[in-house]
Amino acid sequence: MTMSGFVTEGFHHVALVAGDRGATVAFYRDLLGFSLVDEGRHGDGDRLVFGDPAGRPGTLLDVAVRPGAGRGAFGVGGVHHVALGVGDQAQQLKWKRRLTDAGVPVSGPYDRTWFHSIYFADPDGQILEIATEGPGFAVDEPAEALGQALIQPKPQRLVGQRDEAAIRATTHPEPVPEVDDAMRLWGLHHVTGFTGDLDAAGGFYEGALGLRLVKRSVNQDDPDTLHYFWANYDGTRVLPGSDITFFGWPAHARGTRPGVGQTDHVAFRAKDADQLLAWREHLADRGIAVSAVEDDGPFQRVTFQAPDGLRHELATDGPGFGAG
Numbered sequence: 001m002t003m004s005g006f007v008t009e010g011f012h013h014v015a016l017v018a019g020d021r022g023a024t025v026a027f028y029r030d031l032l033g034f035s036l037v038d039e040g041r042h043g044d045g046d047r048l049v050f051g052d053p054a055g056r057p058g059t060l061l062d063v064a065v066r067p068g069a070g071r072g073a074f075g076v077g078g079v080h081h082v083a084l085g086v087g088d089q090a091q092q093l094k095w096k097r098r099l100t101d102a103g104v105p106v107s108g109p110y111d112r113t114w115f116h117s118i119y120f121a122d123p124d125g126q127i128l129e130i131a132t133e134g135p136g137f138a139v140d141e142p143a144e145a146l147g148q149a150l151i152q153p154k155p156q157r158l159v160g161q162r163d164e165a166a167i168r169a170t171t172h173p174e175p176v177p178e179v180d181d182a183m184r185l186w187g188l189h190h191v192t193g194f195t196g197d198l199d200a201a202g203g204f205y206e207g208a209l210g211l212r213l214v215k216r217s218v219n220q221d222d223p224d225t226l227h228y229f230w231a232n233y234d235g236t237r238v239l240p241g242s243d244i245t246f247f248g249w250p251a252h253a254r255g256t257r258p259g260v261g262q263t264d265h266v267a268f269r270a271k272d273a274d275q276l277l278a279w280r281e282h283l284a285d286r287g288i289a290v291s292a293v294e295d296d297g298p299f300q301r302v303t304f305q306a307p308d309g310l311r312h313e314l315a316t317d318g319p320g321f322g323a324g
Contacts, residue, residue, distance in 0.1 A: 007210030078256025
């Protein structure tokens, strides 16, 4: 990343809200195979950070455990689902079998054109997706001209026209008692939220974070709703782990309600403390209300909001977990 361009390298972490520590550890560590890389106190509850064994940015789920807190609900200004990446469809089907055998309902796999997806929820109702790495955004547009046309999915991929019975029956043939290296989730694939104004969202993410529009399409589960994608895109390739997507809802639609089972914020990467200060100045120069730099232990951060109210951070890659 060159600071003259102010383009984030992608996601640093996603912060979730949970209601029970034991259920959260059993789900994210024991079932999904993430490492518990850090834990401590956060307000009146625990803070649990899951990721790869090294706690690398882009792999992190930062979970605030708030026993007794109210349940949240998604809506405009919030996140619908958090997608985790896996290599290919064969490994994705192993996840479907492992999750269903553990009593977790799974929908899919669905062919989303640019990747394949399965969906499920954590113990608090946070919607999660496991998405494959490919075939990628250039499968239906030239790589040098992404996001320029409104792409209509093939009819057989749309709700009401796809073969739901066949989709339900598609899974791995054998039980999957362990998470092997091939199926291991590599980190944050994308995050999908709701906005009441796609144009305003685009102006914000392009201006504030340097992301570019890479796909314009519709929600395959609700074809009357537009679905746009922004990512770190240099005109030739889309950087994995950098795309944030939005369903375009009416401006008067219900807003998100923070709480258990919802995403608290989405954090993007800054290389180091000096770069974070430059990012802060960049945001302030654009008229975006941004916090002072805060020390959060494993990293430093600044916080700010998108026009719809979705909370964001920019967080430094280091010093990292275990640095102290």
